[in-house]
Amino acid sequence: MLLSKSCVYGLRASLFLASREQGEFIPIRTMSDKLEISFHFLTKILQQLTAEGILESFKGPNGGVRLTKPGSEVPLMDIVLAIDGSQLLTECALGLPGCGIKNPCPLHDKWAETRDAIREMLEHTTLTELVDKGKAENLRLTTEGGFDILFDD
Amino acid sequence: MLLSKSCVYGLRASLFLASREQGEFIPIRTMSDKLEISFHFLTKILQQLTAEGILESFKGPNGGVRLTKPGSEVPLMDIVLAIDGSQLLTECALGLPGCGIKNPCPLHDKWAETRDAIREMLEHTTLTELVDKGKAENLRLTTEGGFDILFDD
């Protein structure tokens, strides 16, 4: 598995937030319902994103969480790093500690190329880009239904 | 983590086997010692590769395991599929079941490209290719020491 489940949930939730009016606080309960993710689990994940400064939260009625920056300025990489760390982008494919240009394993060069492709993708794809695509083509963030169901009330 | 630990161990062991004379049975104990992998754990992993027909085994004195085909005909993909399955190459990056061209998530297209890069790399890299590189440059398959230490007796 490339990304942990926590990370995937974090990405889906971030996309959901980016699809809403910026500045609006969205209750986690709303997101967990719409995205079909366990409320308590999602809460823990979003706490990490809040701690990293990607989200900000507000307690009490009309509270919730929101992005600290416009989704167009948030690459997927930010969320991946906040939740899964840099492991994916630094670790040796053969699991050898300290594998690098200085002291590589036989797979190092080839893997470094592939890894760069992953890095590029995560760095150059923003939340807004995906949200726009999702809205335009009514793509899905949930098991069933399209983007539109996220806006039913 | 891209590949499971079992898969990484399976790759290292397969590279070790490909570095030896073809046809020679190598005891798993020898490999677990040289590669610094738990003997019992490695045994279980190699049993999977044997079950998949990538290795064949022989019990008793002078027994061990060996590749069923020359290492030049074994792409890394074979080992990855045998141990981790096709998950990595088929699964949606956002974890949505049934994500595909028909019913994609917003990340689908971008992820499909990246995934193809991984697939290409695994399909087009053979054990022998890495072994040759490892021998030529004395690269490592273990935490310390180069390729040569695998041949000390």
Next chain:
DNA sequence: GGTTATTGAGACTCCTTTGTCTTAAAATAA
């Protein structure tokens, strides 16, 4: 002030992966 809606924090359970151990089965050699 009291009630309600919300996030924060931490204990706890459950499941999968990782790793260990024991015993059986097979092959060899004495």
Next chain:
DNA sequence: TTATTTTAAGACAAAGGAGTCTCAATAACC
């Protein structure tokens, strides 16, 4: 046939990720 060397199989334990639950803290509204 007996002892030895090896893989095979499966039970078991340890660790980490995934998920649940409870209670505290904060803010709004009545």
